[in-house]
Amino acid sequence: xxxxxxxxxxxxxxxxxxxxxxxxxxxxxxxxxxxxxxxxxxxxxxxxxxxxxxxxxxxxxxxxxxxxxxxxxxxxxxxxxxxxxxxxxxxxxxxxxxxxxxxxxxxxxxxxxxxxxxxxxxxxxxxxxxxxxxxxxxxxxxxxxxxxxxxxxxxxxxxxxxxxxxxxxxxxxxxxxxxxxxxxxxxxxxxxxxxxxxxxxxxxxxxxxxxxxxxxxxxxxxxxxxxxxxxxxxxxxxxxxxxxxxxxxxxxxxxxxxxxxxxxxxxxxxxxxxxxxxxxxxxxxxxxxxxxxxxxxxxxxxxxxxxxxxxxxxxxxxxxxxxxxxxxxxxxxxxxxxxxxxxxxxxxxxxxxxxxxxxxxxxxxxxxxxxxxxxx
Numbered sequence: 001x002x003x004x005x006x007x008x009x010x011x012x013x014x015x016x017x018x019x020x021x022x023x024x025x026x027x028x029x030x031x032x033x034x035x036x037x038x039x040x041x042x043x044x045x046x047x048x049x050x051x052x053x054x055x056x057x058x059x060x061x062x063x064x065x066x067x068x069x070x071x072x073x074x075x076x077x078x079x080x081x082x083x084x085x086x087x088x089x090x091x092x093x094x095x096x097x098x099x100x101x102x103x104x105x106x107x108x109x110x111x112x113x114x115x116x117x118x119x120x121x122x123x124x125x126x127x128x129x130x131x132x133x134x135x136x137x138x139x140x141x142x143x144x145x146x147x148x149x150x151x152x153x154x155x156x157x158x159x160x161x162x163x164x165x166x167x168x169x170x171x172x173x174x175x176x177x178x179x180x181x182x183x184x185x186x187x188x189x190x191x192x193x194x195x196x197x198x199x200x201x202x203x204x205x206x207x208x209x210x211x212x213x214x215x216x217x218x219x220x221x222x223x224x225x226x227x228x229x230x231x232x233x234x235x236x237x238x239x240x241x242x243x244x245x246x247x248x249x250x251x252x253x254x255x256x257x258x259x260x261x262x263x264x265x266x267x268x269x270x271x272x273x274x275x276x277x278x279x280x281x282x283x284x285x286x287x288x289x290x291x292x293x294x295x296x297x298x299x300x301x302x303x304x305x306x307x308x309x310x311x312x313x314x315x316x317x318x319x320x321x322x323x324x325x326x327x328x329x330x331x332x333x334x335x336x337x338x339x340x341x342x343x344x345x346x347x348x349x350x351x352x353x354x355x356x357x358x359x360x361x362x363x364x365x366x367x368x369x370x371x372x373x374x375x376x
Contacts, residue, residue, distance in 0.1 A: 001371060002035050003355075006044025009051060010347045012328050019049060021353040024370030029349055044357065047365065050327055051346050052087025052354030053309045054334040056165065057125055057213065057240055057267035059092045059283065061274035061308070066091040066124075067284055068100075069272075071110030078111075078118025080275060082374045085310030085364050087354040088120045088335075088344050090165060092269075094284030095128030095139040098151070105158035112162060118369070120354070122340060123164030126155070127212065128284075130178070131192035132169035137217045138303040139192065140285055147178035164338060167191035167212045170203035183207020187338060189240075190228055192217040200231035210337060211239040213269055214256065215248050216302075233259060238337035240267040241329070243312035243319075244305045246294055250319040257316070261325040265334040266312050271295060271304040314362045323362075 003019040010017070010029070020028035020039075035041050060066050062080035064073040074091070081089060091108045093101070105124070112121045128139050130147045145151075147168055156163045165187040168175055171194065179188050183206065190203050191212030196219070211232055215221075221229040232239045241264050243253055257264065268274065273281040273290045281288045281295075288295050288303045295303040309330050316326040335345020344352055353371035358364055367374040 001040045003042045006047050006049045008049045021371040048358050050356040051331040053085050053330040054088040055086050055309045056090045056334050058270045060272040061270050065272040067094040071107045074111035075114045075116035081119035084308045090125040092125040095143045102158045109160040123162045125165040126163050127167045130168035135192045135217045146172045147174045169193035171195050176206050179206040197226045197230050200228045204235050209237050214239040240265050242269050243316050244307040257321045264329045266329045268307050269304045274306045
């Protein structure tokens with residue numbers, strides 16, 4: 001197929017060019033390419049062609065959760081992700097009982113190995129159980145534990161070696177040794193922690209290069225105690241940002257993009273209720289109450305979101321951030337953060353043809369995965 005006459009988001013900029021797809025990958029890019037005999041043409045006049053969006057932190061949507069749903073349900077919801085512009089994701093887990101956690105990893109592995117349609121699962125984001133009890137958020141404190149290499153190896157084996165990102169609190173006993181052990185083999189994220197600036201920097205020195213939902217489940221930024229937030233400003237690390245307008249105030253989103261746009265990954269941190277409406281749902285065995293755009297535990301603790309990365313990218317633009325920076329944080333930055341920039345995250349020759357057709361006001365018109373249109 002030839003995508004012709006549009007404005008293409010490529011390496012962080014908008015360019016006027018045509019894009020040819022052969023098989024499931026981008027095969028040619030240039031100005032005024034001519035259609036070949038028998039080649040389908042998509043007229044993009046007045047539209048933008050964007051890379052498919054990548055959510056590195058999502059627990060589920062459309063009634064299913066990566067922590068407790070069977071493999072078949074996890075395959076089913078991949079179409080729901082694709083229909084809202086998310087073509088890639090990390091299946092994100094919760095803190096669960098040990099045997100259940102092993103089964104959870106096996107179920108996700110089954111979903112990854114199944115031949116289904118929809119978004120691609122590029123691995124697992126293991127959020128818990130190596131988290132701080134004082135910043136546990138909506139993780140069940142009964143199953144939190146200190147970093148344990150033997151237990152992690154069990155879980156990774158159950159997943160088929162598919163754990164790509166490990167979230168942990170660097171203040172826990174054994175955390176720094178764990179980071180040093182797996183740095184370079186797995187991505188390590190600082191998460192759910194009361195770590196101060198110095199400890200956060202030590203974690204980065206040990207090999208951590210990612211921060212889970214910046215500002216949430218961590219100490220606030222103070223002028224004499226900058227904490228994890230201050231470390232992100234000073235170091236070459238990636239940082240997730242939930243941009244639903246509830247977890248982080250729009251003013252703080254603007255401030256964070258102004259200082260660190262090139263480090264940010266927009267994430268949904270969505271739960272099974274995303275796309276479902278008001279009601280009571282389960283997250284990691286805990287009851288979550290959803291009303292409007294807010295999800296919270298029974299005690300009022302803010303839980304995951306009911307948003308998606310495409311909606312949040314639109315939010316970021318509406319908050320006053322340039323489309324280039326917002327879009328990069330939804331596709332290019334996450335791909336680089338997860339070491340997948342040679343496969344996804346951009347529109348370049350050789351990459352998978354996972355692409356979005358949108359209007360300049362970010363109305364999603366069509367989604368393509370591997371060059372094939374996703375049915376709405």
